[in-house]
Amino acid sequence: MRRPFIAANWKMNKNIGEAKAFVREFLRHYEKSGVETAICAPFLQLQALQEALSGSGVKLGAQNLYHEDKGAFTGEISGPMLKELGVDYCIIGHSERRTLLGEDDELINRKLKAAFRNGILPILCVGESLAEREEGREYVVVSGQLRKDLYEIPAEQAVQITVAYEPLWAIGTGRTATPDQAQDMCAYIRSALAELYDWKTASEMCIQYGGSVKPGNIGEIMDMPDIDGALVGGAGLDPLSLIEIINF
Ligand code: PGA
Numbered sequence: 001m002r003r004p005f006i007a008a009n010w011k012m013n014k015n016i017g018e019a020k021a022f023v024r025e026f027l028r029h030y031e032k033s034g035v036e037t038a039i040c041a042p043f044l045q046l047q048a049l050q051e052a053l054s055g056s057g058v059k060l061g062a063q064n065l066y067h068e069d070k071g072a073f074t075g076e077i078s079g080p081m082l083k084e085l086g087v088d089y090c091i092i093g094h095s096e097r098r099t100l101l102g103e104d105d106e107l108i109n110r111k112l113k114a115a116f117r118n119g120i121l122p123i124l125c126v127g128e129s130l131a132e133r134e135e136g137r138e139y140v141v142v143s144g145q146l147r148k149d150l151y152e153i154p155a156e157q158a159v160q161i162t163v164a165y166e167p168l169w170a171i172g173t174g175r176t177a178t179p180d181q182a183q184d185m186c187a188y189i190r191s192a193l194a195e196l197y198d199w200k201t202a203s204e205m206c207i208q209y210g211g212s213v214k215p216g217n218i219g220e221i222m223d224m225p226d227i228d229g230a231l232v233g234g235a236g237l238d239p240l241s242l243i244e245i246i247n248f
Contacts, residue, residue, distance in 0.1 A: 004222065005036040005162060005206050005229035006246050007061060007123060008236025009091060012042060019045040023052040026239035032057045035246050036229070038089050039236075040123070043077050050086045061089035061123070064097060067110035069117065079118030090115050091231070093149060094125045095168050105148035112149060116157050123162045123231065124149055125210070126189070130169035138167075142185065143192045155197045162206040163189055164231040170211025172233060179217075182209040183224035190226050215244035222248045 014022065019041060030037075040061030041049050050060050066076035082090065092115060093108040108124070115122045126145040128138040142165070150158060165185050170177050177185075186207045194202035209221055210231030221227055235241045 002204065002206055002228045003034060003036050004248075005038070005208060006242075006248075007038040007040055007089065007091075007162075007164075007208070007229070007231050008242055009040045009063065009094070009210075009231055009233050010042065010045075010237060011063070011096070011233060013237055014041070014045060016045055016048045019049055020052055022237075022239050023049065026242060027053075027056055027058075029240065029243045030056065030058065030246070033246070035248075037246055040089065040091050046082070046085045046087060059088040060086055061091065062087050062120075063091045063094065065090050065092070065111060065114055065118075065120070067107065067114045069114065079114045079120055082120060083118045087120055089123055089162075090120045091123045091125060091164075093145075095127055095166055095171060099168075105145060108149045109151050109153070112153060112161070116153075116160075121160055121162070123164050123208070125164045125166050125231070127166040127168055127171075127211075133167065133169065138185065139188055142189060146189065146192050147196065150196055155201045158193070158197055159201050159204050162208055162229070163193070164208040164210045165189055166210035166231060172212070174212050176212040176217055177209070179220045179224055179227075182221060183226055186224065186226040213245065215241055218245045218248040 038059035038061040062082050069078050092111045097103045112122050126142050128141040132141045190202050206228045208229040208231045209227050213230040213232045214235040
């Protein structure tokens with residue numbers, strides 16, 4: 001049985017004071033349920049969030065990690081450092097990092113391995129650009145990302161990965177993929193995972209949709225058979241809106 005999983009991706013938003021204020025308001029309305037919930041915050045806010053969320057059942061997520069565990073890597077943050085702060089999840093391969101920071105699939109593959117080495121659960125983002133969709137290449141692009149990102153990652157680990165399908169044209173644009181478009185690609189992702197591994201593994205893996213998810217559209221998205229959750233950007237910055245999304 002796959003468990004619904006909603007993760008907020010705060011991106012580069014909120015200082016420590018704002019993060020604490022968010023959690024105070026959020027926890028006033030949050031009730032533990034069968035929905036796994038995580039807040040993926042900037043590195044500097046993680047410690048404050050870890051303390052504020054302690055005992056609530058809400059999981060702590062980071063948005064990136066370096067692929068080596070220690071050494072001369074100025075400005076980077078490693079898996080062991082995140083683990084020490086109590087980080088449960090880490091977003092890996094978000095399209096903003098792929099496009100703005102040049103992260104490629106080989107690096108993303110190393111980051112996935114670094115996460116597992118340190119007991120951190122990856123949320124792996126994949127998705128096509130508008131141009132790629134218009135050229136009819138969305139399936140080739142996404143299956144290529146999966147194949148390279150998951151290279152040499154065994155099924156026992158893969159089954160613990162959350163794959164977030166985030167079409168670039170739907171991120172922060174207000175233009176959501178229709179539930180049918182999102183379902184279509186998430187079903188395709190599951191079949192691609194079955195090819196890389198096997199059907200049992202693929203059927204147990206959590207697949208999220210991400211891209212302009214909000215309280216008004218989460219219900220129809222979660223109704224889709226291959227969509228197990230959502231990675232929420234803008235709408236996850238407001239505590240009450242995130243509560244509404246979790247209570248889809
Ligand atoms: P959005 O961002 O919900 O603001 O579109 C989603 C994401 O980039 O994870």
